[in-house]
Amino acid sequence: MPGKLYKSAAIVGAAEANEIGFLAEPKTSLELHIEAIKNLSNQTGVPISKIEGVFSTGWSSELCEHLGIKPKYIDTTAVGGCSFEMHVHHAMAAIHSGIIDIALVTHGENGFSARKIGGRGTGNYGRGAGVASPAAEMSMAYGLGSAPSNYAHAMVRHMHRYGTTTEDYAHIAKVTRDWATLNPRAAMYSKEKHPFGGPISVAQVEDSRLIAWPLTILHCCMVADHGGAVLIASPKVAAGLILSQYGWQVRVKVWGMRTCLRWKTSQQHLPLDQRKPPTRWRVWVRGKWSWR
């Protein structure tokens, strides 16, 4: 396997569904996926037909069928909210091993819309408990279900063991909301956008309605509608993509992830048509990196 793992792949695009948050017109999870994937394809210039690997929780096979993709690599890892970070890791490993060059990581969940039209992509706990799962057999009697109802136990234990306080946890909610106030697309961007939107204080978090003591409703992440997709590519493809936007021929054979990201971040505040290609290139010549 050539090269180091951290240089083996680059994130070349990231896009969201057309609308996110609390949608007035309900959408399905699949629709949110497809919007994000379509936007990603437009953003990167990579046709959907060129996607070789599909990474998503449980949805991958249905997505491939829906998009008419015959994937060389498929991954349905579902371990909760962090699944998609893991998908990025798995995509990197698949690219590093040389199986694929272009990977799609995609997410769509109509948590809010599902209240109107159903179809949330999560299972129900405890049906046919014992035979299906001894873990469910021994826990279903006690009425837990939502993530907060479980996580509250871990929080209390953490407070006991490390001396953290509910106020410490409230800070997490507060700064997360602060981020939302920087993003006009966020559901809680402002009071104008949503009656409960805009900045919140630590005291507000602590005083809001209890969900599972010590977690209040403002500690918990919202159940909203969202779709997001990320495209990950081998260095060869990544270099080609960025240069091809300017009609340049590909002259960098291997492009490390850091170089690519550094260039992207320095110009990412500009609209696409105003971005300039870098004036210096980092190239791999005769076994070492040099600037051209």
Added chain:
Amino acid sequence: MTYNKPIPTRGTHTVPFWEGAKEGKLMLPRCQDCNRVHWYPRFICPHCHSTNLEWVEASGEGKIHTYAVQHLVFGPWEPEAPYVTAYIDLNEGDRMLTVLRGVDPQKPEEIKIGARVKVEFEQANEDTYIPFWRVIEE
């Protein structure tokens, strides 16, 4: 009053647990190779991966590992809210989820991690007795 909470269906390998519960005994799976008990019951010892498992009668005592108070609940437990759920460190080892009795859900700060608890069983139907744990007054 008839029991109106969710009633587990038996697994293929958990019969001794439910039969013990009928007699008020807490049965735990123990590994004959490493001697450790585990919870919930598995087909293989999660500590040493031996499949030489047996069922032993436990003391039915333990300590509170952590707890939470459930305020927003859906389904059959909804009328009980708020109520206290807890993980119990069993005296024999490993940990069990339960609904904790003998505590005030309105005063969660007064519940002590490490407090001693004892198991009790409530009849749910003819065959099923569900374990709950109660804080022992010191």
